[in-house]
Amino acid sequence: MPGHDLSGVVVELGYGTTGLDIGQRVFGLTDWTRNGSLAEYTAVEARNLAPLSADVDLTVAAALPISGLTAWQGLFDHGHLTTGETVLVHGAAGGVGSIAVQLAREVGARVIGTGRTSDRDQALALGVDTFLDLQTEKLEDVGKVDVVFDVIGGDILDRSAALVRAGGTLVTIAMPHPVRPTDGRAVFFVVEPDRARLADLATRLRDGRLKPVVGAVRPLAEAPAAFAPDKRTPGKTIIRVAQD
Numbered sequence: 001m002p003g004h005d006l007s008g009v010v011v012e013l014g015y016g017t018t019g020l021d022i023g024q025r026v027f028g029l030t031d032w033t034r035n036g037s038l039a040e041y042t043a044v045e046a047r048n049l050a051p052l053s054a055d056v057d058l059t060v061a062a063a064l065p066i067s068g069l070t071a072w073q074g075l076f077d078h079g080h081l082t083t084g085e086t087v088l089v090h091g092a093a094g095g096v097g098s099i100a101v102q103l104a105r106e107v108g109a110r111v112i113g114t115g116r117t118s119d120r121d122q123a124l125a126l127g128v129d130t131f132l133d134l135q136t137e138k139l140e141d142v143g144k145v146d147v148v149f150d151v152i153g154g155d156i157l158d159r160s161a162a163l164v165r166a167g168g169t170l171v172t173i174a175m176p177h178p179v180r181p182t183d184g185r186a187v188f189f190v191v192e193p194d195r196a197r198l199a200d201l202a203t204r205l206r207d208g209r210l211k212p213v214v215g216a217v218r219p220l221a222e223a224p225a226a227f228a229p230d231k232r233t234p235g236k237t238i239i240r241v242a243q244d
């Protein structure tokens, strides 16, 4: 069964599980080596889950685990982004990019977002200071930045290396770097489960600091069609397998 992100209610505990109770609302992700979230019941390692309070919508929460952890780890653990710095977020209206924009704004960074022409309004609504349209504008016009957060790869990633200021970081989640900044670091990483950080993200969801971009919400029977490449809609596609 495919799928990594999930939210729901604990129905059974494995031997020795601590920190969770039956009936508890949770969200999180299955390990990369094992999919399985697009199902009525999913076996998940407890370390990959964090509690969700009753007032957080399960549909919205399901949009956050991988995008939220990836954005956090990319910006702060790998990119070392801090207050007052400038970050260039590629794909700023997408699943990971939209969360990266909001987290970077929260820490007090200046955010330049990129995307397609149709992404401009969404990116501005999320809080980018500047939007660069990759279809009509020149990436190099951005100037130097402290951190690049890339989700696109290819030519955009190659050309982004030259935008990194001395001592800065080029972070990508798309592919290993073919090109590196002259005087900066380059990091390609795969997101790691982190219960404590998921709990931080849940707090932000609850108090409104984070708003995942939720796209289509479809029943389980329609999951294959929902993920067909030619049927994708903007925002995270959510598959509902049960009523809240």
Ligand SMILES: NC(=O)c1ccc[n+]([C@@H]2O[C@H](COP(=O)([O-])OP(=O)(O)OC[C@H]3O[C@@H](n4cnc5c(N)ncnc54)[C@H](OP(=O)(O)O)[C@@H]3O)[C@@H](O)[C@H]2O)c1
Residues within 6 Å of the ligand: 066, 067, 070, 090, 091, 092, 093, 094, 095, 096, 097, 114, 115, 116, 119, 134, 135, 151, 152, 156, 172, 173, 174, 189, 190, 191, 235
């Ligand atoms: N390494 C990791 O741990 C990790 C974790 C999560 C995700 N990922 C990978 O990271 C990538 C992004 O994930 P996501 O969930 O953020 O995907 P997403 O929701 O599709 O967001 C990507 C955004 O970038 C835009 N985009 C893509 N190519 C573009 C281009 N050439 N010019 C302008 N805009 C472009 C997309 O627009 P369109 O929708 O119009 O194409 C979309 O808005 C995926 O390949 C995913 O598999 C890796």
